Amino acid sequence: MSERKQTKAPPVMAEADIAIVRIAPETSFKNKAYEALKEAILKMDIYATPEPVMLDERALSERLGVSRTPIREAIAMLEQDGFVKTVPRRGIVVVRRTKAEIVDMIRAWAALESMAARLITTTARKKDITALRDFFKDFGKDRLPQDHIEEYSKANIAFHQALISLSESQVLVDMTNDILLHVRGYRQLTIGRKDRTATSLPEHLAIIEALEARDTELAEKLARDHTLGLATYVETHGQELFS
Amino acid sequence: MSERKQTKAPPVMAEADIAIVRIAPETSFKNKAYEALKEAILKMDIYATPEPVMLDERALSERLGVSRTPIREAIAMLEQDGFVKTVPRRGIVVVRRTKAEIVDMIRAWAALESMAARLITTTARKKDITALRDFFKDFGKDRLPQDHIEEYSKANIAFHQALISLSESQVLVDMTNDILLHVRGYRQLTIGRKDRTATSLPEHLAIIEALEARDTELAEKLARDHTLGLATYVETHGQELFS
DNA sequence: TGAATATTTTTGGCATACCAAATACCAGAA
DNA sequence: TTCTGGTATTTGGTATGCCAAAAATATTCA
The missing domain is CATH 1.20.120.530 (GntR ligand-binding domain-like)
Known part of the structure; x- marks a missing residue:
């Protein structure tokens, strides 16, 4: 099956052989948001203030220019990582370790x-x-x-x-x-x-x-x-x- | 501050002392879906078939009786755990370890x-x-x-x-x-x-x-x-x- | 008949709207 | 002034609908 295609149209395949590395799957907004939030969390000094650091979904979605959906998915990921914890009807708090x-x-x-x-x-x-x-x-x-x-x-x-x-x-x-x-x-x-x-x-x-x-x-x-x-x-x- | 409240209205406080334990925060659909999918994945024999095991968002949402939103969030969590990997426009595949x-x-x-x-x-x-x-x-x-x-x-x-x-x-x-x-x-x-x-x-x-x-x-x-x-x-x- | 091409279907990504619980705020009573 | 009740607001949770890419299928032409 595969060799037939390979030997078929040489001139056409030539351009197909060029470094097509399945270009960047253009990271989704979800992943972009995840990276952005993760970096932001790591950059801030969590232990600097006595008050817990909170995140706001809507504010973040506006800030990053995307809807709440990918933001929420990113936050779900961060929660799995243990970086944040979301409390229903309360907010999302950046976890502080003892x-x-x-x-x-x-x-x-x-x-x-x-x-x-x-x-x-x-x-x-x-x-x-x-x-x-x-x-x-x-x-x-x-x-x-x-x-x-x-x-x-x-x-x-x-x-x-x-x-x-x-x-x-x-x-x-x-x-x-x-x-x-x-x-x-x-x-x-x-x-x-x-x-x-x-x-x-x-x-x-x-x-x-x-x-x-x-x-x-x-x-x-x-x-x-x-x-x-x-x-x-x-x-x-x-x-x-x-x- | 606090002792005043404690000594104030004894008869009223009496009923407040009854076992009010901050009732169950009723886990969200997102978490229920996460648990359900995780258990399902752990229960199945991933290494039994040569073909990759795929998940379908819509099928799952119908199966669990919730919309796709909490399902997607649960899947994002499972992906962080390393149990699944979602490939854009392709599907969600259960990860098989070497x-x-x-x-x-x-x-x-x-x-x-x-x-x-x-x-x-x-x-x-x-x-x-x-x-x-x-x-x-x-x-x-x-x-x-x-x-x-x-x-x-x-x-x-x-x-x-x-x-x-x-x-x-x-x-x-x-x-x-x-x-x-x-x-x-x-x-x-x-x-x-x-x-x-x-x-x-x-x-x-x-x-x-x-x-x-x-x-x-x-x-x-x-x-x-x-x-x-x-x-x-x-x-x-x-x-x-x-x- | 077969392969290139057009079309339909599938599938994940994303935006939006609405809900309910928790909270904040405010006016009225003691 | 302080406490009580109630109302408006905030906030995470969920459902829905649409989009575009990719795959599957149908179609056309040589």
Whole structure:
């Protein structure tokens, strides 16, 4: 069946062979609204005000220039993600996580990253592991992380994401990214990262070394303890912000 | 402010004290549809047929006796869960996971349960840990698990869920339950559980013992390896079912 | 007869209108 | 002034109708 069509009209097929990649399915308003709202929620500082942050369907639909229907579908999606919660006849409130939830999420993250490390020791290529050092090539004894916090913080997150990607497990990548999205806005987390920059770099390098040495147990342990350390920091120093 | 109201009109307040429990918020059609569709999807055997399973909005709305609007919102939610995928102008297809995805999910599960075990060794009460044995009290040398597979399988799942609950981390509980929902339908998983019943029980008991001994590292390792064993089984014996 | 083409049907996307519950607001009574 | 009742408004929930793209079907022409 298929070969007949292929060999049929060469001149005509020629233009069909050109990079037609099933063009952008022109994302629907629903998805556009979802992305827009998600970005807006992640951008705002949820923990800045004592009053709960509310969303209004009609206002949003007017704001984004679409009807309420796609907006409502987008909100249903965000609710599944755990970013908002709609209360019938009351409104849509942006979810604020408690300190305990944040700590729990970081622990889950530690578990997943630890598993990623384990997998990496058995499957990743040497060169890919070594490449992880590049994220920190701009830091050293002459250029301390704690003196360039913003820059180091970005390298830090990039490193963790690259690390997990090396596991070649899309599930682990997706789950940890999800967690990161929920946790990023928590102020104490950022502070925790800053306070820990001094010990952070050596720990990262130790993890890389264990991975290169294919020391499964050690890599797993180091990765776990590193992130678990952040959890402990937040648990100890973080204060409960409004309920 | 508050005490004044309390001491004001006793006779009137008397009737207000009657069990008024903020009646059931009567779940919306959207949520009812979500639950109904989710259950239907989980109940059906996705991997039984080569052809993709499709859903039809209009058919569903007629079937459930509601309009398309709540149906569409429910489907948007299910899509976030990863149970279905809607293709514009094509239809809504029930997602079928590949063997690799299933294996990855089981590995993530292993990571999370391992972390739960770790937490349990430091926080759970002795009696709660010991109570885990009850799930298997009906099995022993005189009544082997492999001779009562169905019964043991249920006890097995109940044990794992109870174990994770002991961590007192709602995040871990939710994440593992999610994974379980996605993985349960995969036939090779069930077969794997059956083939492994013989070694399963001793491994479970070993985990419980490590927990009771508050041996963090050991409990963590045993919990991890136990579930990782299932992942390996599926990876080795499971066959790719229709792409 | 077969393939290109026109037409009908199907299907998800979106806008709009209306409903009912919850709330906010306001006027009148104590 | 304060409390009570009632009314107007707000807000999420749902039903309907129409649109356009894609697929399925019918039709026409060589």
